Amino acid sequence: MKNLAQVVTIAGIDSSGGAGANADLKTFQNQMVYAASIITGLTAQNTYGVQAILPTSAHFIAEQFNSVFDDLDIKAAKTGALFDLATAQAVITGLEKNSVKNLVVDPVMVAKGGAKLLADEAINLIKDNLFPLAELITPNLTEAAVLLGQEIETDADMVEALHLLQAMGATNVLIKGGHGKGNIISDALLTKDGQVIYYKAPRIDTKRTHGTGDTLSAYIAAGLAKGKSLEVIMPTAKEFMNRAIGDGIKIGHGHGPLNHWVNG
Numbered sequence: 544m545k546n547l548a549q550v551v552t553i554a555g556i557d558s559s560g561g562a563g564a565n566a567d568l569k570t571f572q573n574q575m576v577y578a579a580s581i582i583t584g585l586t587a588q589n590t591y592g593v594q595a596i597l598p599t600s601a602h603f604i605a606e607q608f609n610s611v612f613d614d615l616d617i618k619a620a621k622t623g624a625l626f627d628l629a630t631a632q633a634v635i636t637g638l639e640k641n642s643v644k645n646l647v648v649d650p651v652m653v654a655k656g657g658a659k660l661l662a663d664e665a666i667n668l669i670k671d672n673l674f675p676l677a678e679l680i681t682p683n684l685t686e687a688a689v690l691l692g693q694e695i696e697t698d699a700d701m702v703e704a705l706h707l708l709q710a711m712g713a714t715n716v717l718i719k720g721g722h723g724k725g726n727i728i729s730d731a732l733l734t735k736d737g738q739v740i741y742y743k744a745p746r747i748d749t750k751r752t753h754g755t756g757d758t759l760s761a762y763i764a765a766g767l768a769k770g771k772s773l774e775v776i777m778p779t780a781k782e783f784m785n786r787a788i789g790d791g792i793k794i795g796h797g798h799g800p801l802n803h804w805v806n807g
């Protein structure tokens with residue numbers, strides 16, 4: 544019998560299939576890990592933006608945690624959109640109760656079209672109580688700036704931001720550079736031993752970037768579930784992202800989704 548690493552995404556559903564838990568599940572499948580899902584909310588969404596949001600109740604989040612962790616042998620997890628204070632608190636409680644290891648926290652705040660996927664009042668909660676549970680947090684440049692209350696423009700700003708975010712309690716920090724300017728995108732990782740590693744790649748000229756952040760953090764969670772280190776996972780994660788963004792599929796009329804069929 545095949546023994547697959549088991550992973551859970553704790554994220555919202557995107558009705559058009561490109562982002563959130565949908566992107567995570569496709570990435571997990573690509574990476575040959577078994578995928579469970581704890582759904583934090585539903586979105587009526589397409590490649591133009593988010594039209595409506597229905598967060599999951601705190602009670603139903605707890606039920607999903609019990610169902611998954613009473614049975615499965617979860618080796619890694621990732622969190623995506625947490626929507627409101629009650630949902631975020633219920634997720635934190637579930638993670639603590641089950642001592643979830645290898646947790647990747649993607650502090651999703653705003654969707655590409657501008658819709659809010661995290662209430663302002665939940666930001667302090669995730670900083671104080673979710674980040675300390677994380678093996679890795681993966682804010683994009685905009686999210687890092689909001690979390691810190693300061694702009695990130697220069698390389699020095701980036702390094703300072705990495706250290707300030709790590710001081711909030713996450714073991715490792717990755718700031719994603721997709722929202723930056725210029726033809727080269729630079730992601731920066733601060734490891735637990737204080738090393739800063741840059742991952743630079745040419746910006747692919749496309750508007751089909753719906754679900755890039757979700758896909759990257761799911762790929763990393765899959766690698767952690769297989770027992771790999773971040774230093775080993777990251778270069779292959781970036782190659783996967785380049786293929787999944789570069790080898791486009793024609794879906795929708797706005798910011799289209801990635802190609803999760805490319806080689807892992």
Ligand SMILES: Nc1ncnc2c1ncn2[C@@H]1O[C@H](COP(=O)(O)OP(=O)(O)OP(=O)(O)O)[C@@H](O)[C@H]1O
Nearest residue numbers: 683719720721722728746747754755756757759784
């Ligand atoms: N046009 C692009 N070309 C190449 N790589 C890209 C492009 N856009 C994003 N990436 C890469 O995709 C990953 C996700 O980065 P990004 O900054 O877009 O995250 P995000 O804003 O969280 O995504 P999302 O929009 O899904 O929330 C990073 O590794 C980034 O470098």
Ligand SMILES: Cc1ncc(CO)c(N)n1
Nearest residue numbers: 555556562563624654754
């Ligand atoms: C449900 C959901 N989660 C995350 C994102 C960010 O990509 C999104 N657009 N929708």
